[in-house]
Amino acid sequence: MAHTEAHATASLLDAGGRAEMERSWRPEPGFWGWLVAVDHKSIAKRYIATAFIFFLLGGLEAMVMRIQLARPENGLLSPDQYNQLFTMHGTTMMFLFGVPVQIAVALYFVPLMVGTRNVAFPRLNAFGYWTYLIGGVLLYSGFILNTGPDAGWFNYVPLSGPQYSPGKRIDVWAQTVTFTEIASLVAAVTLIVTILKQRAPGMSLNRLPLYVWSILVTAVVILFAMPSVALASMMLAMDRLIGTHFFNPAEGGDPLLWQHLFWFFGHPEVYIMFIPATGFVSEIIPVFARRKMFGHTPLVLSLVATGFLAFGLWVHHMFTTGLPQLGQSFFTAASLMIAIPNGVQIFCWIATLWAGRPRFATPLLFVIGFIVLFVCGGITGVMVASVPFDQQAHDTYFVVAHLHYVQIGAFVFPLFGAFYYWFPKVMGRMLSETLGKVHFWLFFVGMNVTFFPMHFLGFMGMTRRVYTYPVEAGWAPLNLMATVGAALMAAGILTFLANVFTSARRGAPAGDDPWGSHTLEWGTASPPPAYNFLHIPVVQGLYALWERTPDRPVVTGMGTRRPEVLLTTVLDAEPDARYEHPGPSIAPLLCALAVGVTFIGGIFTTWAFVVGPALLFPALLVWMTTQDDHDGPRTEGEEPA
């Protein structure tokens, strides 16, 4: 950045400039301010909170199912209630918790980690949150009104088609999925553009933190994965509502088309949750190993390779549908291949810990738990990638065990690690280490006690989705053990909640950087001010704070009278333009409500597809015409200084 020194004429902001920044970025107060907010931190916090509420609901559903299965021939739940519960559990965890929480964490931290003041499209971001919330409320309203979907989270036709699932249950599922897709897609576009165009000067792509790389890859995966399920759920809705025949074999349709479209999305979806989790791990390990990451470039390449390979695996969910031999071989090979980039990542993480001076604080404990569980889940994954084995294990509790080892081990554990790591930044207070360790051990032991026996239950022939089983099956002891494990996990979650609620009020003050971290978010206050950084930092190395010179180089000359972000070039992050930021607006909420009318109304009448868009148009006009109201209207051609 030596050539830029000559231009350093604008001075640092004084008290007046700082006050002006405070004024132009200040969120609107009160309930109205909450409705119109566009600050990425504000949106992300409610996104995270909402996702965790759904996590608790999904967990409660799981707990009720475990109680039902604790002993044979239990009568706690009817078959219909059980069908709804496992469908709600899967749908909640995948669509309302898994993907949204990863998006939410990224929406909070990506702008801070790349050194900018907000996401690229703040209103689109707010719109995404509202859409997601409407989808979640729709699903749970249906459930409360005994219209909860009951055909499983992957909702296979013909079971979910008009013939075998009359009523509105499946329509509620299909439209919930539509809402969450819209939310994910707009968040993906927002994150990609934020990462490519708003990085602080000096943060060329080769200096991008690994977590931000993981989000970039994930967002691109979302762009290609979500359209598939959007299309599938629209086709299903049309088969059910207006008599199309996409999945109806009697009229030339094909039920397997659903499976292809669903898994072309469904398999990458696992990686949409997993890739950011590896990003958490790659952020936490160097900080707690107190050394730079071993193998930065192989880690980046592994992330990109995982993103690509994610799209070559979907058919391994369909090995029992009767595929051509060549297809089986190809998808077996592709499924085994994904072990390579993931193996590379694990070796890099272990090497970093090995060569460092690890500090076993709670975030690192969760990461180590992740490595253990992910290796277990990965090994069973390699097993089910083999067609002959899969044909035996398919739709048994072996698969339930495998997928929970992967999902909880490789996604929820790093997520909790990230929660303990970043909570001080968001709330300004530390979480209790003691409660954190209790939480970790309860959850780790509980997880293994719950899911390890399920491998054996699968071998013993227990199929998925049975609401009860006879005494003679011999499955009772292992099922009881799994239920005890689930209770331990629940105790872990209660400990976590107690920790969050007490520490948010009475935790030790965190300061700017309690862990001695290296990424830019730790270079500003905890919690960060509305504008994130008073002066945009100039990045001098891959480890932005560790490699920063003592004089802390920063950018000056940004406007203070109106909110502005700095645009930089895609590869080298050279300063390129100053972009005036759109302000708070009610339009994102109005647009989301119009979309809500369209798709929820569409369950009952096709007129909703006329009324909804008609409502969307005025909402979009509000969006367009309230861009410039920060400081009163302006006239044409004015380009503020």
Next chain:
Amino acid sequence: MSAERSVLDVSGLPKVVFGHRSLLWWGTVGFMVIEGFTLVLMVAAYFYLRTGEMGWPPGRTPNPELLIPTINTVLLLLVMAPMHAAGKAAKRFDRRGVARGLLIACALTLVVNVLRWWELLALNVRWDAHAYASAAWGVVVLHATLIVVDFFETGTLAALFLSGRALRKHYPDVADAAFYQYFLSLAWVPVYLVIYWGPRVL
């Protein structure tokens, strides 16, 4: 904070930039990827369903007609011209040129939207007849929703420039709208060939 040092003064940077330098251009690319890939998957589903039928169209369903779809394809390609002109005018900050281009594009898009109904009828079969019909309707309706949304977007931009409320920062939006129009028009060509000519070949 007191230890900070200014090394980079950005006060001289422009506030209005075009093309890949602007945020919206990248956002537009993102949505083109989403919409384009959805269309690709829909066409893939059309071909997938073809594998389960002896004939295509199946049974006695006639081939789609060509006249209206061909006219509409030409019109849709023509929309690119006024949008291109509007985009070029935008780079000159020529408000009249932008407004003129957008208005013509809007009028043409309206005609395309209206003709699209007859384009659907030209399929010669209702959506609920069989899987072929559902797939063909699905592909055309999917593109039609993009055209409808595009009409409202272009209309809103045209209104903004005609009303004189447009600011300098709105000009790159016009250039991006032109860029998006190329995508929308050109993406239709393979769809048109598959849906209206495909049954004669497949």
